[in-house]
Amino acid sequence: MAFLAGPPRRLEDSGNTVTYRHLLSPQAMTVFNPLRTIAHCDIDAAYAQFESVRLGLPDDIPLICAQWQSIIAVNYPARKYGIKRFNTIDEAKKLCPHLYVQHVATYRNGESEAGYWGEVDPQTHKVSLDPYRRESLKILAIFKELVPKGEIEKASIDEAFLDLTPMAIDRLLLVHPYLASVPEDAPDGLDSALPPAPPIDWSKAGNVFPADGEEGAREVTTWEDWALCMGAEIMAEVREEVWKRLHYTCSAGIAHNKAMAKLCSAWKKPNNQTVLRMSATSAFLRDMDFTDIRFLGGKLGQAIATEYNAQTVGDMLTVPLEELQAKFGEESIWVYNIIRGIDHTEVTARVATKSMLASKNVRPNVKTPEQGHHWLGVLAGELNVRLRDAREISPGLWPKTLVLSHRTGIEPSRSRQIPFPFTRNLSTEYILKFARRLWDEATQPMNKGNMKLNNIALAFTGLEKLEEGQQGIEGFFASKVSLDAINIKRSRSNSPAGSPKKPRLPTLHTGKRKTPLEAFLAKGESSASSSTVQANPVPNGWTCPKCGALITPSDPVEARSGSLAAEKQEHEDWHFAMSLQGGGTGGSGSGEQGARPKAKVKKKPQGIKAFFTPKG
CATH class of the missing domain: 3.40.1170.60 (MutS, DNA mismatch repair protein, domain I)
Incomplete structure (x- = not known):
């Protein structure tokens, strides 16, 4: 997980001296900049x-x-x-x-x-x-329009993190233009400290949590506070724009990091925002149940609570770092820091969607292939709408594969996939055509009464968008270029020297070199899903395209009953396992089938990472 990355170290944010470098140098715009300003915005209900x-x-x-x-x-x-x-x-x-x-x-x-x-x-x-x-996309579009500088990280349908640091600094320089250049008499040049900060007018910033948890306490103004004030004014303008355009209220938290911004955004809901300064962080966290902090609400938080008989953040502040690390590993320094309000996790714009899933827990169970046709139509309809919406935002977006998954009882899900060819006439019926192929193949055991499904899912995977200047299949059809006019370089490391290169049709998914596992999956798609019909010279048999092995059932009756398909699947599963273990492509091409090697034993995660290990 991102917050566990990097070498463990003790982090102290208090007492930082703000310099001209923090304010003026682009290289200083890091998570360690004391002027860092992060907002968390949450749509109310x-x-x-x-x-x-x-x-x-x-x-x-x-x-x-x-x-x-x-x-x-x-x-x-x-x-x-x-x-x-x-x-x-x-x-x-x-x-x-x-x-x-x-x-x-x-x-x-x-x-x-x-x-x-x-x-x-x-x-x-x-x-x-x-x-x-x-609606979430409409709100996100407003965020991006009003915050053109800095990253925006969509956390879910109804919340996002915004890195307001660049815009907060721009506004700070606008209000205090004398800070825009380093004085000639500055003793350390860019590394000279800024002059003392003047008083702040917080009237446009929203709620400001008091330094000692009580209103009226005497407070010292800092440039870090000025940055938060500027960020809060920007966030107030963003929230107002969302209300004006969409009539949605939202609440926000503004702090020096993501964890504190998220926590304080809930302080004065609804339709409000809260600023949490570094000087007020201790008072804000002291009486909070520490399991309310993100990632501490599950097994890890329960284990810590049991170990130290603790409930609030204040209860945990007395635990020395060395003792915490002795019990929960070196990475537990993250816990030590987070309960002190220190978090250097970056705000990262999410990469484009790589998959889309439509899933249904079916009641009653599906026991015949015909009973599943209804749900295939429903799931294909949902994928059709979602892909169409996504292509309106990102023209050229298209999935590589369609995947059918199904589950029986509490057993792990099983899945099959098939290449999903591009069409300019996307429709539910088009998706359903490929889904039916997968369904007919996957539900063969139903004919024997050996399958009862309680979950069916269809998914698009490998969603990619054409890069600028890249020739894709859409451009190929639009320009009606003849095959002879296409000049595409094709690298074939396994072809003999001097063999002529053959032109190939352009595809929508030319890009970076595949890993061995990705290469295997790409090669296995057509054979694993029966998406292409291959000529087979042996009746009732199948020749593996990877290793050349001939798979035939021992009894012609078994061939008709689906035994060949099962043996074929088992053989391909073996190639898949070999690719996972050896890092190869899953087949040597020699036709040899040696003894299947023993699987490597995976090391169990240690320390607090063990509490975030996914099931399965």
Whole structure:
């Protein structure tokens, strides 16, 4: 995890001297700059607000969002009646008889879009968050427009981190232009300390948490505080713009790092913002339950609480670093720092979406291939909408593969994939055509009554966008260039010297060299999914394209019953395992099949990393 990266070290943020270098040098714009200004913005009761605005309801109407029989969002007018998400819908209606209940949008078979259908049934409908994703993108667009400098990290549908440092410094220099150049008599040049900071007018900054936790305490003004004030004014303008354009209220926290910005954004909800200065951090954290801090709410936090009989941050401040590291490993210095308000995690703009998933827990279980056709149509419809929306934002975006996953009981999911060719006429039917191929192949055991599925999922993977100047299949079709006119260099390390190079059709996904594992997956897609028909000279047999091995069933009857497909899958799984272990491509091409080597034993994560190891 990012916050565990790098060598462990003790970090102290207090007592930093702010210099002209911190203010004027681009090289000083790091996570260690004392003028660093980070905001966390959270849409208030997002799903409920989205629905209220969509329905055109007055702001004071109590509303809840429902998903089947559960409450997933409660707006603030409804919270005044004591309604919480763990209430049932009937309980909520008793607390507030005039409560507005809105079920989230759902997909149903035969519809090209998710909609609000009135009566919904989990046995025939699938929940859709598409409307909320679209509103989230509108809000993010406003963030990017008003904060053109600095990174913006989307944390979820309803929250984001904004690095306001460059804009806060620009505004600071605008208010105090005499800081824009180093005085001639500065003793250390750029590394000279800034002059004393004048008093700050916090009137446009929102709520400012007091230094000692109490209003009226005497406080010393610093340039770090000035940077936070400038950032808070910018954040107030951003929030106002979101309200003006979209009629959504949001709350924000402004601090010197991500962890503190997120914590203080919840201090004065809704429709408010809080500034947390370094001098006030200790008072802000002291009485807080330390499991409220991000990443400390799970097993790690419980283990620490049990070990030290601690509940609040104040309880943990007495634990020496050496003792913490002796119990939880060297990386536990992160815990030591975070409860002191120190966090040097970067705000990082998320890379473009690489996959899209549409999944459904089916009730009752799917027991025949025909029963699954309904859900394939629903899932394909959702992927169609999401890919279409994504291509409106990023033209040229296209997935490499379509993946079908399915699960029986509590067993791990199984999946198959197939290359997903480009088309200018994307539709649910087009996606469904490839999904059906995977489905027919995956559900062969159903014909024997050996399969009952409780989850079905379709996913696009390998989503990529054409780089500028790169010839892709869209350009190929648009310009109608003949094959003879295409001159594409093709590197073939395994071809004999002097062999003529053959032209190939341009693809949408030319890019960096694949890793051995990626190369194996790319080669295995067509054979593993039966997406291409290969001529096979042996009746009822199959020749492996990687190693040349001939796979035939021992009995012709078994061939008709699906034994060949099972043996083929097992053989390809062996190649996959070999590629994972040896770093090769999964086949030598020699046709030899030696003994399968023993799998390497993975080292178990140590220290606090063990608490973040994914299951499975």
